[in-house]
Amino acid sequence: MKSINLTKIVFVAVVLAVLVYLILPILIVVPMSFSDSRFMSFPPPGYSLRWYESFFDSLAWMSAAGTSITLAISTAVIATPLGVAAAYAIHNCDHWTVRYVKLILLLPLIVPIIIVAAGVFFIYALTGLLATMPGLILANVMLAMPYVITSVIAGLYGFDKTQEMVARSLGMNRFRAFMTVTLPQIKPSVVTGAVFAFIQALDETMVALFISGGENQTITKRMFTALRDEIDPTIASISTLLTAASFALVLLITMSRKRT
Amino acid sequence: MSTLTIPSTESPTAAVDPSVKLLKREQRTMQMLLSPALAVVTLLLVVPLGWLFLQSFYSDGFTLEHYARIFTEGIYWKTFALTFKISIIVTIAALLLGYPVAYAITRLPRRWSMVVLALVIVPFWTSILVRAYAWLVLLQRSGVVNDTLMGIGLTDSPLSLVHNELGTIIATVHILLPFMVLPLYSTMQKIPNDLLMAGSSLGASPFMVFWRVFFPMSMSGVIAGSTLVFVLCLGFYITPELMGGGRTVMASMLVSRNIQLYSDWGAASAVSVVLLVCVVLIFNIVSRFVPLEKILGSK
Numbered sequence: 273m274k275s276i277n278l279t280k281i282v283f284v285a286v287v288l289a290v291l292v293y294l295i296l297p298i299l300i301v302v303p304m305s306f307s308d309s310r311f312m313s314f315p316p317p318g319y320s321l322r323w324y325e326s327f328f329d330s331l332a333w334m335s336a337a338g339t340s341i342t343l344a345i346s347t348a349v350i351a352t353p354l355g356v357a358a359a360y361a362i363h364n365c366d367h368w369t370v371r372y373v374k375l376i377l378l379l380p381l382i383v384p385i386i387i388v389a390a391g392v393f394f395i396y397a398l399t400g401l402l403a404t405m406p407g408l409i410l411a412n413v414m415l416a417m418p419y420v421i422t423s424v425i426a427g428l429y430g431f432d433k434t435q436e437m438v439a440r441s442l443g444m445n446r447f448r449a450f451m452t453v454t455l456p457q458i459k460p461s462v463v464t465g466a467v468f469a470f471i472q473a474l475d476e477t478m479v480a481l482f483i484s485g486g487e488n489q490t491i492t493k494r495m496f497t498a499l500r501d502e503i504d505p506t507i508a509s510i511s512t513l514l515t516a517a518s519f520a521l522v523l524l525i526t527m528s529r530k531r532t
Numbered sequence: 533m534s535t536l537t538i539p540s541t542e543s544p545t546a547a548v549d550p551s552v553k554l555l556k557r558e559q560r561t562m563q564m565l566l567s568p569a570l571a572v573v574t575l576l577l578v579v580p581l582g583w584l585f586l587q588s589f590y591s592d593g594f595t596l597e598h599y600a601r602i603f604t605e606g607i608y609w610k611t612f613a614l615t616f617k618i619s620i621i622v623t624i625a626a627l628l629l630g631y632p633v634a635y636a637i638t639r640l641p642r643r644w645s646m647v648v649l650a651l652v653i654v655p656f657w658t659s660i661l662v663r664a665y666a667w668l669v670l671l672q673r674s675g676v677v678n679d680t681l682m683g684i685g686l687t688d689s690p691l692s693l694v695h696n697e698l699g700t701i702i703a704t705v706h707i708l709l710p711f712m713v714l715p716l717y718s719t720m721q722k723i724p725n726d727l728l729m730a731g732s733s734l735g736a737s738p739f740m741v742f743w744r745v746f747f748p749m750s751m752s753g754v755i756a757g758s759t760l761v762f763v764l765c766l767g768f769y770i771t772p773e774l775m776g777g778g779r780t781v782m783a784s785m786l787v788s789r790n791i792q793l794y795s796d797w798g799a800a801s802a803v804s805v806v807l808l809v810c811v812v813l814i815f816n817i818v819s820r821f822v823p824l825e826k827i828l829g830s831k
Contacts, residue, residue, distance in 0.1 A: 287636045290629045291651050294709060297666035298658050300676070304669060312669045314676050358569035361562040377569055379577055381828050384767025384811060386784035387804045390791055391580025414576045417569055446561070475659050477770055495661045499774050503668065511662035518657040
């Protein structure tokens with residue numbers, strides 16, 4: 273019996289250590305953001321709101337935040353209907369090509385992001401879309417669609433197709449049948465997909481490093497440059513705000529799932 | 533092919549058969565629904581991939597010089613070797629750290645398992661830039677980790693934990709760990725408890741039950757998680773760039789530097805093609821054992 277207890281203790285210790293490793297870096301950002309020091313010392317020598325002030329007072333950071341929020345909202349608004357339409361078609365079609373179509377649509381998840389970034393950069397350099405908002409949105413729509421598609425396909429699996437057929441046989445056209453019968457029932461999966469699309473666009477850094485710039489620079493590109501060149505403590509306050517925003521969105525998903 | 537030819541060969545009257553007409557209409561609707569999504573991916577990803585492929589063989593005519601360079605120039609093949617080395621270390625570390633956690637989530641009482649699962653998912657939702665910053669704070673010379681190590685007397689002088697390979701690995705494992713834990717957890721969850729009880733009722737020790745019953749049944753999760761972590765790590769850019777202090781050069785950095793610093797598309801595209809071929813080969817081999825959807829499911 274004693275040896276079992278010992279393995280158990282070692283096991284619990286390992287799991288706890290891994291959990292500390294996972295969570296510590298996320299927690300440490302919060303006190304750092306309230307530091308009153310210019311240096312990255314922990315614990316901070318004193319507390320203040322100066323790094324939040326330096327974020328909200330900086331035109332450059334504010335403009336980058338604005339770009340990122342506009343980008344994230346536009347991406348979710350565009351990628352969600354495109355993804356839902358594609359997921360619906362994939363789910364309802366049994367043509368032999370569907371497998372390959374699905375593979376192409378999931379390609380942005382398979383190809384290493386650096387290669388995606390290089391490819392988009394090349395196309396945008398040719399078409400003059402570099403450092404433009406439409407260019408940023410289009411690239412993020414491509415990156416976000418797979419999340420919407422996989423989420424909605426999973427939602428459609430749990431939905432009884434015959435209900436939509438009944439609505440159509442009673443004279444509704446396909447679009448109305450979908451909107452009034454199917455959509456309300458797969459809503460949680462659509463909301464999840466939309467939130468994923470939003471977060472993906474807010475978080476996306478690699479492609480933004482290549483294609484965003486000028487007045488259309490995303491907050492992630494600015495953060496990356498700031499982290500690489502000289503560490504500006506403003507990063508801590510932005511990090512805290514970003515993390516808080518992600519949590520709020522995850523809560524939103526969980527709540528929307530619980531309601532149904 | 534077969535479904536396409538059925539209408540024309542089955543009977544000559546098929547063209548006027550209303551069900552065939554309906555089927556055609558149905559297919560047109562589906563095409564219409566798919567086309568916007570397909571157009572975006574084709575234009576922004578499939579076309580550039582094709583162009584990169586052509587470019588990798590081009591320099592005033594057909595050439596293999598861009599590929600030859602990868603194998604002859606030290607910086608190129610050393611970078612690929614380092615990329616594979618780091619990816620292997622990260623995958624093994626993530627497996628060793630992730631397996632006990634996934635196991636704990638499946639074994640713990642429900643309330644606790646939800647807490648542990650939440651602690652795994654929370655970092656998943658945190659920006660990798662935020663985490664890079666946090667690791668810079670934690671691992672710097674006078675950071676928390678060094679202070680603690682010196683405090684408990686494990687070392688006399690601060691260790692260099694960041695701006696090198698070690699820092700890159702610590703931060704990369706942190707980012708990729710959830711990609712290991714989630715597929716492991718979803719596989720372990722499906723292992724029926726009855727089998728484990730049957731094992732122990734037949735006299736196997738808890739260790740034997742784990743090693744001979746549970747572990748082999750969790751293999752598909754191990755494969756799915758390891759593949760995902762390895763492949764993601766092969767293409768990692770942001771973390772090694774920030775944590776590696778410019779010395780830990782990975783394959784993705786060769787692509788980025790060749791484009792942004794030297795505008796050398798030939799070199800950049802050859803590196804991209806080699807990287808992509810590695811990724812596709814790995815997915816292709818692994819998908820014979822574990823379906824691709826299962827691997828990408830948690831991404």
